[in-house]
Amino acid sequence: MFKFCYYIRMNKQSKTSAKLDFVGQHEDEKLLFIFRRHMVAMRKGFYLLLIPLIITSLPILIWSSTIEDVKLFFLPLAGFAVGLVMFFYHLMLWYFTIYIVTDQRIRQITRRGFFGKDVVELRLSKIHNISYNIPGLSGEIFKYGTVIIRTFAGDLVIHNVDHPEEVYNKLQDAVSRAVGSKSDYEEDVE
Numbered sequence: 001m002f003k004f005c006y007y008i009r010m011n012k013q014s015k016t017s018a019k020l021d022f023v024g025q026h027e028d029e030k031l032l033f034i035f036r037r038h039m040v041a042m043r044k045g046f047y048l049l050l051i052p053l054i055i056t057s058l059p060i061l062i063w064s065s066t067i068e069d070v071k072l073f074f075l076p077l078a079g080f081a082v083g084l085v086m087f088f089y090h091l092m093l094w095y096f097t098i099y100i101v102t103d104q105r106i107r108q109i110t111r112r113g114f115f116g117k118d119v120v121e122l123r124l125s126k127i128h129n130i131s132y133n134i135p136g137l138s139g140e141i142f143k144y145g146t147v148i149i150r151t152f153a154g155d156l157v158i159h160n161v162d163h164p165e166e167v168y169n170k171l172q173d174a175v176s177r178a179v180g181s182k183s184d185y186e187e188d189v190e
Contacts, residue, residue, distance in 0.1 A: 022100055022107075024119075030103045032174050035167050037097060038144035041160040045090030052079040052086075089114075099158065101174055106149070108156070124178035126151050130171050132164040147171070 021031040056079025060072060096111040108120040127149055134145035145164035149156040149171070161167055 024107070025102070026104070029105075032101045032103060033170055034101070035099050035162065037094060037158070037160045038142065038162040039094075040138075040142055040144050042090060042094050045087045045094070048086035048090065049080075049083040052083040055079060101171065103174065103178065106156070106171075108158075120156070122149065122151065122156055124175050126153075127175050128152055130168060130175065132161070132168040134164060 022034075025031070053076060057076045059075065092114070093111045096109070098109050100107040100109070103124075105124055106122045108118075108122075110118040110120075112118055129150040130147070131150075132145055132147045134140055139145050143163050144160050147158045147161045147164050147167055149158070
């Protein structure tokens with residue numbers, strides 16, 4: 001489903017142009033892989049779904065023997081509806097935040113609200129170091145962690161990455177290929 005949503009704009013291209021895998025891809029660029037954050041990053045959305053439901057259910061649970069007004073029974077449904085709206089907002093933010101790795105760069109696309117979007121690009125040849133961290137037992141069980149990409153300009157820290165060891169290994173391979181195939185011009189500039 002993700003690929004369908006992301007490729008939908010690419011299918012509107014003319015038949016004469018080159019087949020691109022994502023919006024903003026350079027013609028000489030090859031897509032290596034796409035990854036996103038783990039579902040554990042959605043825990044705030046799950047909390048925001050349950051908390052309004054629990055809070056609005058308390059009056060009925062406390063005064064259930066004395067309540068004669070049927071309208072009060074709709075209060076938990078209203079709480080669930082509010083929680084559902086907040087949950088889908090966080091689901092949308094999680095779903096549309098992706099990391100695209102090509103043979104030349106890493107592109108981070110982060111949603112900010114319903115209409116905002118941040119895009120950060122990092123050339124693979126500029127990466128100095130990559131590391132990852134798995135935060136204890138929960139990270140081991142649910143297979144999530146943090147990937148840290150260091151450059152001379154600063155760090156790109158990606159929290160709650162799904163299968164951080166696999167992402168780390170793929171990024172290491174991509175960076176070593178990019179550094180190994182650096183053009184003479186890029187070596188002279190540095």
